[in-house]
Amino acid sequence: MKLTLMERAIIGFVAFAVIAICFLLFAFGGFSMFMSPPPKPAIRYGEFPFRMVYEVNGETLTIEDTVICEYTGVVSRGTAGKYRTWTSRLESGNTYLVFLRHESEGLTIEIGLSYFGFPEYYMGDYSERSKRDSAPMTDFSMLDSLRREENSETWKRISAEDALEQFGLRIIEVEYSDPIENRFG
Secondary structure (H helix, E strand, O other): OOOOHHHHHHHHHHHHHHHHHHHHHHHOOHHHHHOOOOOOEOOOEEEEEEEEEEEEOOEEEEEEEEEEEEEEEEEEOHHHOEEEEEEEEEOOOOOOEEEEEEEEOOEEEEEEEOOOOOHHHHOOOOOHHHHHHHOOOOOOOEEEEEEEEOOEEEEEEEEHHHHHHHHOEEEEEEEEOOOOOOOEO
């Protein structure tokens, strides 16, 4: 059986369309819709108290707060698959920890930490590698600096050495909760 030119063109177009659709599904993560979601955690809520002792110009101060973590569901990350998602917040309602606030002539500078640990770490949803990399508040070589002027805010990182030299700020001690042992399935 011999195919006409029109039939060969249609077959070629259909083959091209199938290949193009498969490529686009792969490139943009469409295949993840066929993947099963990861199992839900047995424990979906946790509270993790912490305590930080620090010094500003010779005065010892303490921050005590609690990281609250909650399971929020599953998200598809394209070709990387589907993952459990978590949120975290501070019980105090603060969005970050402020060690020092300096105000002068319409300028406010705050030095603190915007990172207090990944919720995956606290809730036991990690691999051994990510457990090491996502542990909360273990590296204080860099702090966060927020500079506010009239209608603008600028975030930048400041080294612990610069924080000590410029503001007399140093972290003395940190105590934080260990992660839970969670089960999934």
